[in-house]
Amino acid sequence: MEPKFQSSFIPKGPFVSDAGGIPVRKQAKEKSLFTFISSIIFTLSVIMAIGVFGYKFYLKYSIDKMDSNLQMAQSTLQPDTINQLVRLDNRMTFTKNLISKHHILTPLFGFLEDSTPITVRFNDFQYSTTRQGIEIAMKGQARGYSALALQADIFDKSDYFKDSVFSDLNLNESGDVNFSFRAIVNPDLVLYKKEIERISAPTISPTNTISASSTSSQTATSTIN
Incomplete structure (x- = not known):
């Protein structure tokens, strides 16, 4: 007869746990x-x-290396040469500023020559520098009030003058009108810098233009033939 084993779910050993009941x-x-x-x-x-x-x-390491390179570069430079270059740069800067602010009256004289009618002439010219700029004062004669009105209209439409005034109008023994003129000159139009730029600008002579036109005409004629 085979022995019978009875299973049991009761643990034979004690269940171990910590004080808090966690395994x-x-x-x-x-x-x-x-x-x-x-x-x-x-x-x-x-x-x-x-x-x-x-x-x-x-x-x-990088700072030490850059410092070493800087010291090497400084050792190769010559103090006398550096001082000469600095003085030269200062002179050039001063000259540049002086030229940029310098005014000349050559463009104004050219304008007066081109804009004065043959019936008007000026016999006195003076100028002075004021806070507003260059102020000119002129005296002249016109062959009648119509000629003077024409001159006044030309000056009023010009960009050279502002606050222009004609005064002291009177007839002389010859019947001409004596007058005085005073105005402030536009400083931008009498800058030495602009005059240099105008002179330095390349110009095309009429002779070259005519020659180029003749050459083009001859080429076109040859092509047609």
């Missing part, structure tokens, strides 16, 4: 996970510390 295996797993995370954090901290130290060392 030992679960507590061991939590400790292992905490240890792993702590190890990762510690490793990252060490790597970051090494990186910061290395970056500081690299910066110090």
Whole structure:
């Protein structure tokens, strides 16, 4: 007769637990996970510390190298040459500023020559520098009031003058009209810099233009033939 075994669900040994009632295996797993995370954090901290130290060392090395290069560059420069170049640059800057603010009356005289009718003439010219700019004062004669009105209209439409005034009108023994003229000259139109630019600008002579036109005409005629 075979022996009968009776199964039992009652544990034969005592159930081990900690004081809080948590199983030992679960507590061991939590400790292992905490240890792993702590190890990762510690490793990252060490790597970051090494990186910061290395970056500081690299910066110090770069600064020392740049300082060495600067000292080498300074040793190759000659102080006398540098001083001469500085003085030359100062002179050029001063000359440039002086030219940019310098005024000449040559363009104004050219305008007066071109814009004065044959019935008007000027026999006195004076100018002075004021806070408003260059002020001119002229005296002249016109063959009648119509000629004077024409001259006044030309000056009023010109960009050279502002605040222009005709005064002291009277007839002389010959029947001509004596007059005085006063105005402020536009400073932008009498700059020495602009006059230099105008003179330096290339010009096309009429002879070259006629020659070019003749050459083009001859070429066109030859093509037609």
